[in-house]
Amino acid sequence: MGINEELRDHFGRRAGGIRVEPSSLREIRARARRRRRNQRLAAGITVLALIAGIIISVQAIANDNESPLETRFVDTPEPSVATPQPEDGDRSQDVRPPETENGDKKSLTPPATPEQTPTHTPEPTVPVTETQPAEPEQTPTHTPEPTVPVTETQPAENGGAEPSQSGTAMIPEPVAAPAPDDRYTAIFAGGFHTCGLRTDQTVLCWGDIINQPDGLFTAVATGSFHACGLRTDQTITCWGGDVSGETSPPQGQFLSVAAGNGYSCGLGTDQTITCWGFSGWGTTKVPPGQFTAITARASHVCGLRTDQYVVCWGYNRSGETEPPFRQFIDVVAGLEHTCGLRPDHTVECWGDNSHGQLDAPQGQFNSISTGGWHTCGLRPNQTATCWGYNYYGQIFTPPGEYLWISTGLEHTCGIRINQTAVCWGRNYDDRTIPPPGQFTAIDSEATFSCGLRPDQTIECWGEDFAGVLDAPEGLFVSVNVGSAHACGVRVDGTATCWGHHGSGRASPPSGQFLSVAAGWLHSCGLRPDQSVTCWGGNREGQTNAPAGQFITLDVVGDNACGLRPDRTVACWGSTVTLGPDTNPPEGQFTSVSVGDGGHACGLRPDQTIFCWGNSTAGQTDAPSGEFSAVFSGRFNACGLRLDQTAECWGLGSEGQLAAPQEPFTALAAGRNFTCGSRPDQTVVCWGNGNRTALLPEYFSP
Template identity: 45%
Template sequence: MTRRLARGAVVALAAALGVAALSTAVAAQAAEEDEAAAEPVEAVPRFVSVAAGFYHSCGVYADGSVACWGENGWGQAEPPAGQFSDVVAGARHSCGLKSNMTITCWGDNTHGQTGAPDGHFLAISAGAYHSCAVRLDESVVCWGSNASSQGAVPRGTYSAVAGGAGHSCGLRTDATIVCWGDNTYGQTDAPPGEFSAVATGDQHSCGLGSDGTVTCWGADFVGQTDAPAGEFSAVSGGIWHTCGLRTDATVVCWGDGNYGQTNAPPGEFSTVTTGGLHSCGLRADGTIECWGNLHRLTAAPDGRFSALNVGAEHSCALGSDGTIACWGNNTSGRTSAPTGEFTAVSAGTWHSCALAADATLACWGENSYGQANVPEGEYSVVSAGWLHSCAVGSDAAVTCWGHNDDGQLDAPDGEYTEVASGGLHSCAVGSDGTVSCWGNDNHSQASPPEGRFTAVATGDEHSCGVRADAAIVCWGGNWAGQSDPPDGEFSAVTVGMWYTCGLRTDGTVACWGYDGGLADPPEGTFSAIGTGRRHVCGLRTDGTIACWDFAPVVATPSGVRAVTGADPGSCRPLGVHNEPTAGFPLPAWAVSAHGTVRVAVLFLDFPDATAAHTTQREAEIGLPVAEEYLETSSYGNLDVEFVPLHRWLRADRNRFDPEEGHPADLQQAVADMTVRLADDDFDFTGFDSVMIVMPSSHFSGGDAGRAVHTEEGPVGGITRINLFPVEDRPREPIQWGRVAAHELIHNLGLVDYYAIGHAHQLPDPEAGKIWVAGAFGPMGLGVRILAEPRDPRLVHLVRFPNGATSSQFTPELGAWEMLAWSRWQLGWLDETQIRCVTEPAQTVDLSPIADPGEGIAMAAVPLSDTEVLVIESRRRTGYDAGWRFRWSNGATSTLPGLPTEGVLVYTVDAARVSGLLPLKIAGDTGNGRVDAYPILTVGESVTLHGYTVTLDSASGEIHTVTITKTVEDDAEAAETGQGQA
């Protein structure tokens, strides 16, 4: 964001990603002095400017000091002391223009974005991961990320500058606008004409014309460039929305309003600024009002509390009066605690539970697996886990409910004093002090050691307990050292995803495992602690709460008011910023899904895992399959160009051992080593991604990473394919093209739809039946169904070059056409091909997703601010007819495809990151299985989340569906679950 510049006219302009504005510092200072002389000293300090970043905001007080609030994982909300005339906020950093015209920045400096240059400046701007400023000589300098040349400023003189995500724009002294950097969506194609201000969003830009009208250009996925008519005095660009300040001092916003960020309150403002999920305006009285989704701007509540528990992205505390206060992400109502008096509270991953004063239970939040359906009876302890809950009854027995695919509900008989619900396992402390665990044990997290314990805590893949001698012992996964507790005496332990924290008997906190700042708790003594996915909270001995990293939050100061919440009316939910989710927009690091994508292909083997075939033969097996799939699925929007280096690069070490570290670190080490070996023979200039193909080593299948550094500079995407035979495995090359396509799609920004680390354990099938995998698309959405071993739908046909054929049965039904939702995320479907259903009843004609033409490819129903119900048509065409590939001997194979035509219904949750079930097929009750193949045929219907979807008819290529709202109350809808008729 940029605002102040000495050039006569006063134009207030602010933005989350980068905004420019004109002002005279002298005039502003004189006005402030006049107001100070005329008015008495206010009890609440007045603001004179405001800047909204992605998930934090900052403001300059009338006395020149700066206050910031919201997410503070990188220190972006901790401004230094001093006198400032302006402040700007980027993704994870902030910068201030001091009264002496020098610049100071704070927060994340991964890309050098806080490394402000020396000198004196007129204006500043904070982009996503870079910063820019106008010098006294009217030249512009930028620092920080330059991956898309957003820091390569054209020569000339400027009066203002604005930094976006991968691009920047400047207002020249001749009143024209010039932009530079990433131009994927035309965001640097500034129109001709005279302007008084410029603003940049994530992938769009706007200018304030000399006549007061606003013109925008670039990405327009959700109308962020559709500026309304009228005269404006300021404009501000957010991620996917834009706001303008009219000349009558009212604010109007346009573009994505999924979180209410475009619902500007009435009244007059002097400044407007747009953030990631929110917007803020400065009132004439010096107060700030913000609107949109502000859960990331919410700190722990003030007051005194007696107990604390931390969930994945939310926390709950028990007040001294027995009431519950929750804060953080409120998706599915997980922070909407019931009223009443309680004695204990437990925050799970997506739901919460509490023990009432009368010893009964109450749970709220996500309930798709029944984890919030509390049993009757009296209890003494309750624990909310990932998809299940457990409690200790008045008879000392443990009762569990919810998801049970791995036996995590099957508590053993006995008497217990404590219970802990983890990911897919549970543990409890018996009355004799021993620990018992049950459920998933793939990392030995359910195999506790012998001994006597006073407490136990369960995480995703590891568990810990406090022994009777006050020492902590842990078991299970340990790739980040999360199971290596320090010495000392402890009174409590809490387990996060990849880290652990313990409360020492002296009241201090110690954390270990994956750090990210968690090992540096605040000073003071605590009586309780809790760990979430990315943060830790502690209850101090004085009853107050303190939270810290991964994403600590600074409380909102006096003079700032939140005025609106989320608007669930949009079918395009925003995801977690810069993380791969099923939401919008795609991460800033994602490779463009349009135009030509150049992929360097390198082949690596190891001294103890050598390749069995030439690189040419391996390339012929995999690359054409991946290329054809991606180009076809994109409807021609994407052109994939593979450039292989045809020789095996021999690693200078043996293959990696999984015990050497976390898989992500090992995979990055593979990438760095391979590029180093190839750099002398390969020019990486102009490549978007690097693919590394190698024999089996430390992981199976493939994986994707974000970047690798070469001598020619960074390459934005990395994929590793690890399927080749080694040692005693078959010597025929493996068909790895489908895996390659999957990993390259990760580079484009899409997520895994399956549950990473939570493989469902299938029970023995019924007599005479087998389990069959039904897959939809390449990213892991699928279910299991029971079928006959020789079901004709399961035939795998092989055709040889001489015309002969052979067949065999395979336990897989692959409808490999990419999902409509995935194509929409990637921009391969546009708004005209999506029907967003907001009426109580609506009929939609759906065209086949393989080739929708200009028809409707997807119907979507918004369920909440992050959840959407999706319906799409599937026909036995394209990749839904079966997956075809060619062997090196010329034979072709066709794997079974879609067994029946109809519509597929599933739900999307944009708040869930990759591998945490962001998509779920209707009829899946949580165990990855359905009673019948999940395609609705004519006359069939399915009811879920308060809506009934019925396939009325099939005519030609059109499937006609009716979507009817059957439940009015959202809470009642959550209880209806899902079922198929």
């Protein structure tokens, strides 16, 4: 099973987060209205703050007119400017690939962030020629350029950043400085998380990964969904998501560590490289020889040999593993490009140049870091220069001097000379804070949730991409959330879908339905005659619903399962999700829930839960006892006990298993968060719903 199937969508159990374009002028206008509303609100708050500041200042002068009024300046970012976000839900490149016009999928490789490798300058020897590995079947696809321009307001200074090579630049979201006690010697930006090495050699992570281990470290490497650290005793410890053994390093001592997408690598004290975890791209097939540095990101790895020549291996979509036959003193791997630092301290890059990420500016650099589609470097005068993709302002470096710089997928972080950390670029919406008020039903998926109000209207929250939060007006009896779209049944029995319309997933047929369920590229509905009708992409046979009657229906990703009137379960769609045989276990069930972690769970008539399929994270290890309902998430599942308390199992590295000890009437499990509906019809969510890779103070150490 490939890693893109195991980790289809880091953001949801149904592989959402596809980078998409706005589907209609209505969506663009709706976003413009929300943007204007937010701008008016921000302006009002600013005016009130200014008035309050004037009043306080006048009072201070009146109380102490013997000493002049002091003005304290704090090193914080500029006030925020409301800017539109692109119409995409792409959180990383591990999401399910965007489909072609006929619904076929293009595979997409999730990125990881390489560690910052110290510069080495060994004595050059005789150069060697490396043979490129064979190209694997899975083909990563870079994210397309957003097609809707946004208004750009250039900052007064960009810290020496070169102009954007492609895309429409946006103002970077302001980032509050870390707490005064936090001082860092190094910082490492990952796909959706960041880790900093404090001056006391402890590690603090924020964003998707917050469960950093205790102890002292000398270096950290951030991958797509996990991180690894080099301890002071030169052993490696990894944490975060673990699907292919990427967080299980071998024993022994190492000089440095690197983390990619589903795999990790270490440079041993004997100067040989060892890699572990997912090997589908050939990333763990290390060439022989000795190295002085190692870097990894997404699906390729590069090493700097002792003769100062670079050799790369893994997947080679855009020439990222084809280094020039020249000497380098450092090398860093990006998503589909690689850059090296020459002995004269100039930068040379190779691979994908779709966003100008290879167009390094002239001049010298002391260090470089490659991100998803952008690259940054530190000049000898300690200023930072970035180039490449700039939709989210990730190359607009704040002015000042830096000791360290690190690029993530769509954000960048640096350490100032006072050892404080600052980050800029893309921030993400918080999806664990539902709107106030009552709901009669909720459903969570990918990066957003939707709920049915007591007045039968629908309200959605989370990240707005492709119009998924723009629920249509009118009255509904049910709502179901997919990866990049949602569907509801109106009071007249007709189905309405909104969000991403690719492959026809959001275009239901006419007629009446009892319920609808949204997947990744397709949707299915249960008709009044209890037959199932599906529409949308059919690459995996997911719209080929079996004949016969069903009483319930659940759709996730490319799979669907239904409960027949005789209480047996039938499933169809991709054989990848639930294994080579999609047939569920024999026996009767009262309900069934399909997860996108390669598993499904059903509730037996005796009120026990039985799960089957992939159990990499323990998602099929259902607890014993009696339950009234079961809900499957990405690599986790939750059950509702008879006393209405929730119990969850499986992957819980981001708090998605830590259900509050209170009664619930229903649950909804997402990729890295879970929501519950209380008896008073209010909603509470838990887990890491805020994919903020920028603000460390949001997360406690």
